[in-house]
Amino acid sequence: MVGRPVIDLGTAHVRVGRWRGQERIAHVVPMTDRPLTTSAVVELTDKLGADDYHSAVTTALGPSEARPFYRSGYTVRRRLALLERPIERRSRPRDRRLRRARRHERDALLAIDARSFPEEWRFDHQSLDDAVRATPMARFRTAHDGTVAGYAITGIAGTTSFLQRLAVDPDHQRRGIANALVDDAVWWAARRGAVTMLVNTAEDNDAALTFYEHLGFQRREDDLVVLQRALGGHD
Numbered sequence: 001m002v003g004r005p006v007i008d009l010g011t012a013h014v015r016v017g018r019w020r021g022q023e024r025i026a027h028v029v030p031m032t033d034r035p036l037t038t039s040a041v042v043e044l045t046d047k048l049g050a051d052d053y054h055s056a057v058t059t060a061l062g063p064s065e066a067r068p069f070y071r072s073g074y075t076v077r078r079r080l081a082l083l084e085r086p087i088e089r090r091s092r093p094r095d096r097r098l099r100r101a102r103r104h105e106r107d108a109l110l111a112i113d114a115r116s117f118p119e120e121w122r123f124d125h126q127s128l129d130d131a132v133r134a135t136p137m138a139r140f141r142t143a144h145d146g147t148v149a150g151y152a153i154t155g156i157a158g159t160t161s162f163l164q165r166l167a168v169d170p171d172h173q174r175r176g177i178a179n180a181l182v183d184d185a186v187w188w189a190a191r192r193g194a195v196t197m198l199v200n201t202a203e204d205n206d207a208a209l210t211f212y213e214h215l216g217f218q219r220r221e222d223d224l225v226v227l228q229r230a231l232g233g234h235d
């Protein structure tokens with residue numbers, strides 16, 4: 001049987017979906033503020049193998065979150081740069097291209113995502129929902145440039161805000177759309193008490209790294225990793 005949405009490990013819960021829609025690859029998303037213990041990761045890994053998954057891929061993990069996975073035989077699949085900038089309250093930016101995202105626009109947003117990200121990083125409906133629900137508060141905005149041309153999802157947990165997703169259609173890039181979306185995200189997050197904003201991106205995404213540095217984000221030393229492991233005797 002493939003597909004238990006939440007695995008209960010006693011002291012922690014882990015959400016499990018299909019990675020990029022693939023039936024036998026588990027996407028592992030820890031649902032806890034504290035890192036899992038090594039024994040919890042071993043138990044999780046055994047359960048996934050018993051559930052007929054042939055491999056597991058984690059969400060992006062920080063160094064302490066990754067440690068118990070390394071100890072349980074997981075290895076690095078991808079490295080992500082983590083960037084941060086302090087934010088403070090400011091007057092509301094007004095860019096008439098920005099609107100609240102509507103449910104009926106989701107297919108168009110996923111099409112933009114598919115055109116702007118390499119296949120490995122593309123969102124589907126599930127990952128879009130996950131990004132919106134990852135934090136207690138979230139803002140989901142679209143940008144219109146004749147047609148829907150980009151979107152951003154931002155979340156806040158405590159005083160930290162997270163730019164969860166940002167994509168602009170290639171036909172509409174270099175027109176200040178991402179800049180406007182991030183300005184809006186920063187204004188919203190600071191108004192709700194956030195003092196810092198974090199964002200991660202593939203470490204070879206030069207356009208995004210240049211863009212974020214242009215907006216005052218600085219790369220942190222503690223990069224994130226996506227980890228993977230074969231399960232149940234599969235290579």
Ligand SMILES: CC(C)(COP(=O)(O)OP(=O)(O)OC[C@H]1O[C@@H](n2cnc3c(N)ncnc32)[C@H](O)[C@@H]1OP(=O)(O)O)[C@@H](O)C(=O)NCCC(=O)NCCS
Binds near residue numbers: 210
């Ligand atoms: C990164 C991305 C969001 C930028 O969107 P955009 O709307 O084109 O960005 P803007 O027009 O607001 O750019 C603002 C500034 O950022 C810098 N910048 C943006 N894209 C750049 C690129 N491809 N190369 C170099 N610098 C870039 C420039 O300084 C630019 O100012 P300028 O056009 O006056 O020179 C867009 O390229 C994209 O969607 N990429 C694919 C998805 C992605 O990587 N998302 C973010 C990572 S999670």
